[in-house]
Amino acid sequence: MINLRDELTLGHLSLTNRVLFSGFLFVIGIGLLMSGLQILLTHGMADGEPGLSKKDIVYSFYGNRSGSKLETALNGKMKSKAPQEVNDMLIRWAHDGAPKAEWDNKIGAAVEKHCYKCHDEESDLPQLTKYDVAKGLAEVDQGASISSLTRVSHIHLFGISFIFLYVGWIFSMAVFNPFWKLVLISTPFAFLVIDVSSWWITKYWPDFAIITMLSGIGYSISIMIMFVTSFAQMWLPRWTKPNANNIYEIVRENYLSKKRA
Numbered sequence: 001m002i003n004l005r006d007e008l009t010l011g012h013l014s015l016t017n018r019v020l021f022s023g024f025l026f027v028i029g030i031g032l033l034m035s036g037l038q039i040l041l042t043h044g045m046a047d048g049e050p051g052l053s054k055k056d057i058v059y060s061f062y063g064n065r066s067g068s069k070l071e072t073a074l075n076g077k078m079k080s081k082a083p084q085e086v087n088d089m090l091i092r093w094a095h096d097g098a099p100k101a102e103w104d105n106k107i108g109a110a111v112e113k114h115c116y117k118c119h120d121e122e123s124d125l126p127q128l129t130k131y132d133v134a135k136g137l138a139e140v141d142q143g144a145s146i147s148s149l150t151r152v153s154h155i156h157l158f159g160i161s162f163i164f165l166y167v168g169w170i171f172s173m174a175v176f177n178p179f180w181k182l183v184l185i186s187t188p189f190a191f192l193v194i195d196v197s198s199w200w201i202t203k204y205w206p207d208f209a210i211i212t213m214l215s216g217i218g219y220s221i222s223i224m225i226m227f228v229t230s231f232a233q234m235w236l237p238r239w240t241k242p243n244a245n246n247i248y249e250i251v252r253e254n255y256l257s258k259k260r261a
């Protein structure tokens, strides 16, 4: 009698399946690195300093309530787009309540000159050269809007759960302590829900940003362990070579069942 549990280990899958799974894990791995990089470059720069900190998450979701989106952007992501005098002038204008007269006089022209090349009609970015749009961004920064949170939340939940499903599925065939296998397979889903919920809670309660960081670290660790284990067990001879004990067991079982019959 052949033991099905042994047949289903990663090391004993057909070459076709191992190539398929490795290809998937490889591309997803690059994707995850890119998403990490993207988080560093967008959210990481929210406070104007490189590296992801709690302040970045607070600014992204709760907002920088002591200033405006315009000011946060000009001290952060958009800092290098115009000379510092222009940034200071725009920030002062926002502080003064975005007066129309000053817009017509010089602000509009400065925005046209330094910002329009990206913030134009063809882009999805705010149309800064329109006074109403610029004025809206000069108001107190309330962080992420409900509509942007719903959009990003549903994309994350739908998209990432599929990644976790396939990574967990492949890993479920690894030889691993059964308890920890369950923990590793389930934690990414739990952390994903906590992560997305924490964005919403952070929008109203900024101290919750720490949970966003911890859940991100949590699922990164689970995924890393599943990745490394799956790759190792698919390709390292220690797991792929036919196991002498197993063959002995199979022969012995066969012999015993024939004898019984």
Ligand code: HEC
Pocket (backbone or CB within 6 Å): 042, 043, 069, 070, 073, 074, 077, 078, 081, 082, 090, 111, 114, 115, 116, 117, 118, 119, 125, 126, 128, 137
């Ligand atoms: C090289 C292209 C480029 C230039 C030039 C540029 N921006 Fe941006 N801007 C972007 C991109 C891309 C984003 C979106 C970045 C993101 O969300 O991470 C953005 C986002 C912003 C935001 C945030 C909008 C929001 O809803 O939070 C503000 C405010 C902003 N820019 C202001 C400016 C101002 C003011 C200037 C001119 C001084 C400027 N930008 C010049 C590319 C540019």
